[in-house]
Amino acid sequence: MRIGVIGLGRMGGNIVRRLMDAGHECVVYDVSEAAVQTLAGEGATGSGSIADLVAKLEPPRAVWVMLPEGKITADAVSALAEAMSADDVIIDGGNSFYKDDINRGAALKEKGIHYVDVGTSGGVWGRERGYCLMIGGDKEAVERLDPIFKTLAPGRGDIPETPKRDGRDPRVLEGYMHCGPTGAGHFVKMIHNGIEYGLMQAYAEGFDILKTKASKELPDDRRFDLDVADIAEVWRRGSVVSSWLLDLTASALAGDPALDAFEGRVADSGEGRWTIEAAIEQAVPVDVLATALFARFRSRQDHSFADRLLSAMRFQFGGHAEAAGPEKKEVKT
Amino acid sequence: MRIGVIGLGRMGGNIVRRLMDAGHECVVYDVSEAAVQTLAGEGATGSGSIADLVAKLEPPRAVWVMLPEGKITADAVSALAEAMSADDVIIDGGNSFYKDDINRGAALKEKGIHYVDVGTSGGVWGRERGYCLMIGGDKEAVERLDPIFKTLAPGRGDIPETPKRDGRDPRVLEGYMHCGPTGAGHFVKMIHNGIEYGLMQAYAEGFDILKTKASKELPDDRRFDLDVADIAEVWRRGSVVSSWLLDLTASALAGDPALDAFEGRVADSGEGRWTIEAAIEQAVPVDVLATALFARFRSRQDHSFADRLLSAMRFQFGGHAEAAGPEKKEVKT
Amino acid sequence: MRIGVIGLGRMGGNIVRRLMDAGHECVVYDVSEAAVQTLAGEGATGSGSIADLVAKLEPPRAVWVMLPEGKITADAVSALAEAMSADDVIIDGGNSFYKDDINRGAALKEKGIHYVDVGTSGGVWGRERGYCLMIGGDKEAVERLDPIFKTLAPGRGDIPETPKRDGRDPRVLEGYMHCGPTGAGHFVKMIHNGIEYGLMQAYAEGFDILKTKASKELPDDRRFDLDVADIAEVWRRGSVVSSWLLDLTASALAGDPALDAFEGRVADSGEGRWTIEAAIEQAVPVDVLATALFARFRSRQDHSFADRLLSAMRFQFGGHAEAAGPEKKEVKT
C-alpha cells in the first residue's frame, strides 16, 4: 500500500527501505533535504513539506511519524492533522510517552482522524531482522494498516512455536501485536525498554565481577585472569542466560575485550524513566529496573555531591581521610 | 570413552543418557538403588558403592560427580579419592563453591589425582539441547576429557557465528570452555547464575507493571487490560529483550496467564549468594544482582520484622495506622 | 496576631493550640462541626464556612490551610481565593506537591493574593516540641507571618550551635527557614520525607538482621538471641546512629519487643513518590530512597505477580518446585 513517512533518521530511513523492498510505495519527508534525496534515489517519492507529503497521498491516508518524542513529534502531528481529513490515520512509531498518546488521540478523534501508536523495537538491525511492533489504537485503523505491520515485523522465521497458544492471535507469531486502545502500544514498548535496562545492567555487573577477578588486590590463589570474550560466547550456547543482548555482548567483546573504545558514560531515554514513574503510580516495587536507570545517571558523573557528603560526614565523625584506590578498605586505627 | 557418574538425579541421569546416546560407556552409582536400576535398564553399568564403581573402571579413570554442593559432594569426593589412584580424574559437575574447589583440588593433587570443576548449565532441557560447560582444572586432564565435554555440549547448531573470533579457542563455539585453573569453572558458573537472577528479576518486575496496569486504583482512561502472554510472545520476535528466559516466560504464560499454579515463594541457591560475596570481596557494585537475590528472600516471608518496625515508627511519630490495601497511599490529616 | 486555620485534624488542631498558647487569636473551620466545637471550647473562634471564616478576619488576612494534599486542598484554596481580597495571604501548611504550589501561586498572584507553602514536620509531637517549618513564597508575605512561624517553630532550645554559621539567617536556628520562592518550601519538605523513608528503612533492615540472628536455621554457635529493645536504647547514647527516629524505635521496642501490635503493611504518601520523580527529572541516582519506597509497596502485598513469574521460570528451566520455608536454600540435584 501507499504510505507517508516523516522522519528519515536511522530508524525512519530503514523502515522506508524495508517497506519498499516489500513493494509498498512510500512518500517521504524530513527537515533534512539530503535525507529526502537519498531515499528518493532509492525509489521513494520525496516531498518538500508535511502539507506536500499529505497532498501526495490519497484518502484515506496513512502517515508514519518516526521522530524524537516530545515537541518535535507533537509539532509534526499537529501539522499533519491540519493537512489531513477525517478517516485518515496518523501512526506515531517513535518513543512517545503513552499519556501524550492518549491526549493526542482524543484531540484527533474530534477531527475524525485515527491515531495509532506503535512501539518499534529492533534498532539498527531491524531493516534486516524486522521490527517487533507493539500497537495501540482502534481496531479499524489497526486492521487497515495490517499490510504495513506484516511487512515491518520479522515474521515467524525459525523461532520455535510456544505450546498451548491455540486460539490466540496469530499476528503475534509474526512479531506484531495489537496491545489495546491508544497508548497501549507505547506503554508496552516503554516497559520493554525498562526491562531492557534491567537485563543490560545484570550482564554488565556480572561481567564486571569476571573482569575484576584478575585484580591485584585479591590473594594470588583466588585470582583468575578470565577471558570475558570467550565467556560471553560460550554462554550463547545452551546456557540459561543466552539472549540477543548476550549475542551483542559477545560481538562487542570479541573485537575489543577491554572495551577500550568506550568511556562508560551511558545515556538514558524517556522510556526508562517513565517505566519507574508508571511503577510508582501503580505501587509496583521495581528495584532492579530503578537501579539500572540510576546506574546510568551515575555513569555520567565523575563524583557526585552525594559522594562528597559521605566523605564529609566520615571526616566529621572519624577524622577519616578519603580513600586512595578503588579496592581499598579503610583501615581504622 | 568409559566414565563413572555418581548422582543420578534430574541432572545426573540426563547426563548419563546424553553420554550413552553418543556411544560412551557409563558406570553409574546413586544412593537410590532404583535410580541405578533405571539407568542400568537403559544401558549403563550399575554399581553398588563408590568403591564398586571405581573398581569397574580402568586407570586412568574419570568419574563425574553430580551431587548437591556442600557436605554431600565433599563426602563423595573423599570416598572417591580413597578408592582411586594417581592420574585418575574427579570431575565435579555440580554447583560447588569455587573456594571449596580450590581447597579440594590442592588436597587431591597431593595424591596425584586431577580435579576438574565443571559448571553445567541447561537444566531439564540439557539432554536434548546440550549443556553449556564452564571448566576449571589442569590442561592435561581437561584435554583428556575432551570427548566427554564435546558430547555434553550443544555443538555449534544454527547459532550464528560472532565476527572477529579468528584465532580464538574453537571449543567455545561448541559450547564448552576451559576457563582457567581449578575453581575457575565454578566461578564462571556462579557469575552466570548471579546474572540469571538479575535477568529473571528484570522480566518479573516489567511483567508485574504490565499486569497491574489493569488495577482498579488507576483512573479509567489510563488503565489497560493487557494480555501478558501475547506480550511475552511478541517480544520473542525481533525485540531487544528476546532471550531463552523470555521463551520460557512465554511458555509459562501461554498455559496459565495469571500464573495461578504458583504462590510466589522463590528459592535461591548458593551461586546467587556467593556472587554477591565475590562482588563484595572485589569491591564491585552489584545493585541489580543483589536486589534480585533480596527479592527472593522477601518472597518467602509474609511480613518481615523490618516491615513491622516501619509501621511502629510511623505510629510513634505520626499516630498513623497501618495501610489497608496494596495500592493505598496514606492520607495525612 | 489573628489568623484563620482550615483543617482541624491531628496536625491542624495542634497547630491552633500551639498558636493560642502563645497568645495568637485563631478563627477556625473544618467540615467536621465537632472539630470546630472542640477548638472553640479551647478559646478559638469557630466559623461555619470558609466564607464565614474569611469574614471573621480583617484585611490583610492570613489563613493557614492544613488539609490532605490534592483536590481537598485545591478546593479549599479556591474557596478562599473567592472570598479573600488583594494582599491577603493563603498558607498551605500541608503536604502539597510543589508543582501544584507553583501553579496555584501564579494563579493567586493575578488576584494579588500571596501564597505561602510551608512544609511542616513534627507529627503528633509538634504541639509540645514545635514544628520544623520549611517555607516558600515571596519575602513580604513570609516576613509578615514571622510571628506565626516563630511561635510554631521549636526555638533554639538546648540544641548546640553549629560552628561557622556567622552571617547566616538566624531564623534557621529557631527552626524555620525561608527556603525560596513559591514551591521551595514543599520541595524541601518533600526531600525531607524522602530522606525519612531511607533512614527508616536502614534501621528496619538492621534490626531485622539482629532479630533473625536468633533463627533456628543458623548453626548453634553462630546464633545470638539479642535484645533488640536494649540495643535500640544503648545506641541512643554516644553512638553514630543516634537520632530522633531511633528514640522512637527504642520507645516502640521497649513496650513491644516483638512488635506484635503491627502486621507490617506500611503506607506511603506523596512525598516519598515525588522525591523519586524529582530525582529522575534531575538525573540524580537515588538507590536508597527508591528502594525504601519500594519496600513499602512490597510490604502491602502478600505475593506479587513478579514473584510468581520467577517461580514459573524456575519451574520451566529446572523443574524446580517452590520454596518451603523462609530461609530455605534450593537443593539442586
Place this chain on the structure above:
Amino acid sequence: MRIGVIGLGRMGGNIVRRLMDAGHECVVYDVSEAAVQTLAGEGATGSGSIADLVAKLEPPRAVWVMLPEGKITADAVSALAEAMSADDVIIDGGNSFYKDDINRGAALKEKGIHYVDVGTSGGVWGRERGYCLMIGGDKEAVERLDPIFKTLAPGRGDIPETPKRDGRDPRVLEGYMHCGPTGAGHFVKMIHNGIEYGLMQAYAEGFDILKTKASKELPDDRRFDLDVADIAEVWRRGSVVSSWLLDLTASALAGDPALDAFEGRVADSGEGRWTIEAAIEQAVPVDVLATALFARFRSRQDHSFADRLLSAMRFQFGGHAEAAGPEKKEVKT
C-alpha cells in the same frame, strides 16, 4: 582500676585519656614509641613490648586491644595470650569480625583466659562525649570490667528516658550493654555500622537532589537555588530526620557548602561488608544497606567495566554514541 591498653591511635589514645581522667591507671603499648611517650607524658605507664606491658600488670590482668582488625589484632592477642595467665581478660575493642571473636574466644578459653569483644562507637568525639559500648563475653569477665565500661560510656546525660523500661538492665541507660556471649558485641557493632552506611547514604542522596535542583537543565520556573547548609541546620530542629549524623552534616556544610574540600572517594570498612554477608547468611533482604555499600565502591571508580559494557551494547543494537553531559537524555532518531 589498672588496665593495659595496646594500640594508641586516634581511638586507643583517647580511650586511655578518658580512663585516666576518671582515675584509672593505664599501662600502654604501641609499635610507635612516640605514641607511648606521648601518653606516658600524660600520666600513663609506658611499656616496651607486649610482654613488658603484661609484666607491669597484676593478675587477674585486663588488657584492652585497640588495633586494626585482622592479622594485626590476631597477632597482638596471640602475644598477649602467651604472656598472660588463667583468669586474665583480653578485651578486643576494635572492629574485629565476630566469627573471628568466636574462634579466638574458644582458643583462649582452653588456657582459662577470658575474651571480651567490645564494639566501640563514638569516633573522634568519644573522649568528650563518651563511647557507646556493645559488649560480648562471659558474665564474670564483663562484670569485673564494669568500672572501665562505666567510665568509657557516656552516662545518662540529659537524654530523656524511654518509657516502659522498668525491670530492664540499667547499664544500657549509661550507654553500655552486655549483648550476649563472645562475638555478640562485635556482631551488634557490625550491624550498627551497616545501619550507619544506610543512614549516611539516605542523607547523601537527599542533599544531592537539593543541590542539583539548581541545575541549568531544568526549566527556569522549576529550578531552585537552595541553601543546603541552612536546610541541614533547620532540620536539626524539630524535624523527623534530626540525628547526630545530621548535626555533623550541618557542621560540614556550614563551613564548606559546596564540599569543595572533598573529592568524593568514600572508603568502606569490614563491618559494612560483613553486615551484607550476615544478612545473606540469614536470608534477610537488605536492599538499602547493600546499596549504600555499593555506592561507596562506585564512588572510588572513575568508570567501571560495567558502564563500558552498557555503552558497548547500546552501540551494538542502536548505533548510539555515548552521552555527552551528566543530565543529557538520549535523543533517538
